[in-house]
Amino acid sequence: MPVNRTELTPLLFVERAERVYAPRTGVVYGARRFSYAELGTRVRRLATALRRAGIRPGDRVAFVAHNTPALLDAHFGVALAGAVLVAINTRLNAGEIAYILEHSGARILFVDAELAAGLGRDAVPSTVERIVTIDDPEFAPGVAHVFDGPEYEKFVAVEPDDELACRVADEEETYSINYTSGTTGRPKGVMYTHRGAYLNALAEITGNRMDSGSVFLWTLPLFHCNGWCFPWAVTGAGGRHVLLRRIEPPVVWRLIAEEGVTHFNGAPTVLIMLANHPDAPTGSLARPLRIATGGAPPSPTLLAQWERLGAEITHIYGLTETYGPHTLCDWHPEWNARDAETRARLRARQGVANIVACELRVVDSEMRDVPADAATMGEVVMRGNNVMKGYFADPQATAEAFRGGWFHSGDVAVMHPDGYIELRDRQKDIIISGGENISTIEVEQAIARHPDVLEVAVIAVPDEKWGEVPKAFVVPKEGRVLSEADVIAHCRTVLAHFKCPKTVVFGPLPKTSTGKVQKFVLREKEWGGREKRIH
16 A cells, blocks of 8 residues: 555544544434444444445445434444445335335345334335344334344444454445435436545535534434535544434524534525524524535525524535535625625525535536626536546436536526626526526525515416416415515515516425425426426
């Protein structure tokens, strides 16, 4: 091995944390607390147990689990065994999970006892040779086992193999496979490498200013893009993981106070839910709180609301195919002197490529850069260290995504004169009404400025005269009464009239497990089986 090179892998983070921060609390889950020495032992026990169960290098190991210690162990232990982690969305139905298990070729499945009942025996394909159940006696006590086989803590109750080493022969080997949502077809397995996972975790440490004093609350599912690479980032920084089985605003606000939480992540809908809950503080927070938000563009109104609480929000943007965050809205200290509305507008931008991602463009259909005028729209394309290795067992989809030597996001944005991008829409979401382009994000942000609006989603709906027109789906704040006329009148004070919604309906919004609004569900109802044009 060369003296001047070490192959990059997130395993180096847990090895270092176990050595440097051995006695310090690394993990909190309810009444349970683990030091970094104990976390290191748990990781090595899982890796040893997997090897003794017949797992070989390159084999896939699947987890269907909430944010529990077992799934945090898996983010290191599976790779330490030489295998590939497949962390599956807990909100998928049995058929969707069965497809992922079969497509990935997972040999072992670890499943939360509470979730196993919804999965059932028939959903597990024959390719899965063994099932391990994860009990959670504190938060889900007394759940009967659906599957035969050992419980997680008994499975890992082995003497760790002394030969295990947090080193890899090739940093380009696959570390994990994360399956996309599959809203436009079968989900695709996005392959992360040891190198990419290590580098993007470093970007999260620097971009979110994490260190050994950081206390990270897991409001984001660990299965989602491997928790945006934060399992590795928090461990690499020597910070403390505060695991959360499910998001309950009173519990979140209690843990922020009791555990001294310094960081958490979440989609804008999560931030809306927390900020508007009765348990939210009425004044400034007792200590600095840094929040990374992504998954959908946060409105300037929401950002200003959190700023008043004393929280610092970093807007990030990316996809499963870019290890989660590819960009961040890198903050300039001189912007602090701007007025509140301007600061919120600046924070609402998606920003620039993070410190390891490097390459980011907004291009037209001929792959030419659009003018940096904050007005001309184009597609966001990326290239660099945190673009996926490819789609597992799908070379055709990989080639299509990488056409022209860049990863095509399918997201539409503008480029600002200072080099910061700002999303306008997904390509499938852009509304073309009478030949004019309308950004649903622009309309949503305008509606969100109404003081009685809690959440909003806007989509294109068919119209005989204009082809397509905007329709708004609005959730009012608790105790507030809104009418369609109120919303439309408000929009006309801040938008050109052709951009204003023609109709407004009120009620809850369909969401993913990470809090992202499922616009495709709204579209399917409105288009009645007809194909919406993709622009």
